[in-house]
Amino acid sequence: MTKTGQVISVKLKPVLIPACVGLAVMCLVAWAARIPTSTEVPVGSVKDIQPTVQRLNTLLKMEWRTAKVIPAKPADELLVLRRLSLALHGSVPSLEEIRAFENDTGGDRLDRWVNQMLKDRRFADYFAERLARSFVGVDAGQFVVFRRDLFVNWLSEQLHENQPYDVIVREMIASDGLWTGRPETNFVTAAVMEGEVDANQLASRTVRAFLGQRIDCAQCHDHPFDDWTQAQFQGLAACYGEAELSLVGIQDQRNKSFIVEDRMTLEEKTIEPAVPFHAELLPETGDARNRLARWVTHGRNRRFERAIANRVWGLMFGRAYTDLRYGLAVDDLPDPNDDKTPIAMLDLLGSDFRKNGYSLKRMIRVIAASDLFRLSSAHEAVETSQFEKVEQYWAVFPMTRLRPEQVVGSMLQSSSLQTIDQNSNVLIRAVRILRENDFVKEFGDPGETELDEQAGTIPQALMRMNGRLPHELLEANLFNSSGRIAGYAKEDDVCLENCFLVTLTRRPTVEERDALLPDLQGTQDKVRDQVVEDLYWALFNAWEFSWNH
């Protein structure tokens, strides 16, 4: 180092050191963010799922034929890419991805893209959040013993590694330890009330989330319509009766009795752990939670595979399979041995799931490769009853409202030309996380009932039109997409096309070009910025933007 250098360094030392440290940390974080945290697990070639996909397609065709409905026409592949991106990554595809997809001229490109998308960290992160809703709800809860964030990170890691689903579930139900060190135990600590594990809450959550059954009413009385009795509920709750919160986290205290108090007589009685059906599948050894976990995930407990098939279907299409077909909610499935409602579709997906190592990624690939996932959401049926029948038999892609995270994820992605993922600038990601949460709160979170059909509301429309976040995102600047498209796409036609691709993942129609191009004509600088901003505003507020179609 030269003398001058030394002088400078001495003078600037107080400034330079923190600056360098800051820079180094930023570089490190950026570097860490660029490197996938683990090696990617190959999820098999495109061919391995073909026989199952064929059987699924045949089943659908049979149903269509029996019901005498004509299926919708196939959708445009770019639109299918949009659906996939929304379902698996929670946002529309970026312009960068659209260009890469369009340049991919090889066969099976959609199937290969699904494989690629499943390897992307965005899938694990997004899907973990969606699944976590049914496992631990949406509330952040009491921070002291419940860390939802750690639970979601853990789940994301399991999904990324393609950990078998039955293993994931057993770990959630039966693990011991601290909610920080063993994040899967947060499934149990989510139900801690005033230091006590609430066995009732866990019992109802377990059958709802993992077996697609609602027996909550039986907590207080025998189920008025179904077969569940209060005794069955209490037996199930008793499976969590040994779980305790201790200094080392969740632990089972063997031989601790589960005592319930009768609400009316205030009489106390001890309840033994029991399960409400298929008692023969309950192992005889082990602690109560462990036995429960093995019973829930037992290969012959078909409710287990059916429930997850119905839920994954719901996350892919926005509506559970049974919801449209039978009017049954995602977690309100009939007894698999009930001949009146044999749900062939769920059994098909379920058995393929079981026979292939309970791989969630494989199940998603099968559903995404089905003819149905690639059908148009438009159908020639004009009568309401006719259209509803077509929908009921899954002969058209259902239109569903996007979740608030998907809307905001799409707005954020649309405001950038590059893909926002783990390879993007750390700052952008931080902003993304903060803004998403803020928006989701204000937009109204449907919570655990997210798969119910819901229409949009006036406050939501007001938020999209006048809210702070959309306003900031569409205001043209040097870094966001509206500013860059306005500045760099000198040809009006290209400018308009880019605005459409970035937001709606499609090109403008002839009518749209005719109507919208005149505003851009001869504009530049600030005026052009404003024309593009006003286009973005309309694109953000279009029905197409906030509905899956």
Added chain:
Amino acid sequence: MESLRPDSKPTGDKVLPHTKVLKKETVSHPSRRDGLRFAAGLGLSFALPGLDLFAANKRGNERPKSLITLWMQGGSSQLETWDPHPGTKVGGPTQAIATKQKGLEIAATYPQLAEQIHHLSVIRSLISKEGDHERGARYVKTGYRPDTTLEYPALGAILAHEMPDEDLEIPAHVALGGGPFPPRGGFLGAELDAFKIFNPGQNIRNMRSRVPDKRQDRRLKNLEVISRTMKPGRRIPTNRTLHQQVVEKALLMMRSEQLKAFDIEVEPEELKARYGDTRFGRGCLVARRLVEEGVRAVEVMLDGWDTHAENFSGHTEQAGILDPAFATLIDDLRSRDLLDSTIVLCIGEFGRTPRINPLEGRDHWPTGFSCVVGGGGLNSGVLLGETDPTGDKKAPARPVKVNDLIATILTACSLNPANETYTRIGRPIALSDGEIIPQLLPTS
């Protein structure tokens, strides 16, 4: 009628109060005209201001009926409100005071209401079969016991549906103050879900456009162009999304003069103080302003009644909020000649047990709980039913079913409870399957 629409030239000297406002508006804000024209183009002509006088200018009997529900979330105790039994083993420390209504005593924690309650009536023998918060709330709000296969509409949604007001540019069904079970449109449609405002009286967020009118018009024009494209083959599901209607309604609302009904800044400080500087107090004042503007049904929620422990101190605290707000609301409605057209109902999902539990609390009690109801042409000064002061007898004397109360309110609004609406699959459902309570309805 056509000639006086704001998007056409005024042709005569007929000047009605609201057209005056509109004329002024059209000069200073040309976009309002354009916006209305845009709305008209989308088939929203029903929402354009017509010739009729705004509801705000009507008084007394000429006004169609509205409903204000004061919702006691959690289930208020009848014994600490409208049915005290001091000096008995179930009464606890709660004292009673006389009211202006001869023979009616209420809990001593309601001195202001004691001066007003004679304008309303009290039922002390409501019975329900739902002892769970959600099921109870849904039953009391809809008049039908919850059914897993069908979501029934709340009373407010039924009124908004059956008594539409063409001049109203803000939602006809509003819920103020939040709460876990907001009133819903049920099978009548999500557009009849209550418009929810968590913090009433504070500026409603996102109510104003972020760009000047000229650009806003361009934005709307763009939106109209883009919205046309996806229609073919998707008419039915697109209509079901309500996206278009919701956007149109939001736009009308943004431009509406009636928005001021949500704002209490213009109200005198003295009046605001009388209602009480609480979320509930402000909610009651906003409710009055909304009803005055023509809103059909408003719910104001007061949380905190679920006193399984420390029932008495909890209820005293609640009374400090409810008493001034409720009493001032009645007085305010009367002084503006609005009480004859506004039904006021104060109710929760159930009452609380006569038995006091070891934690000095009271638990859920759906048999023999109380409500206060009146205004809107209902008889005042009526006292219905009686509960056992010893708490031994579960059933009250002269029980009133919750659905009977709903049927009576519908009747007071000139609706026949037996009239049917249709569910999405065409199943006919009566507005209410209850029977009217004759003592509450005037003999005509």
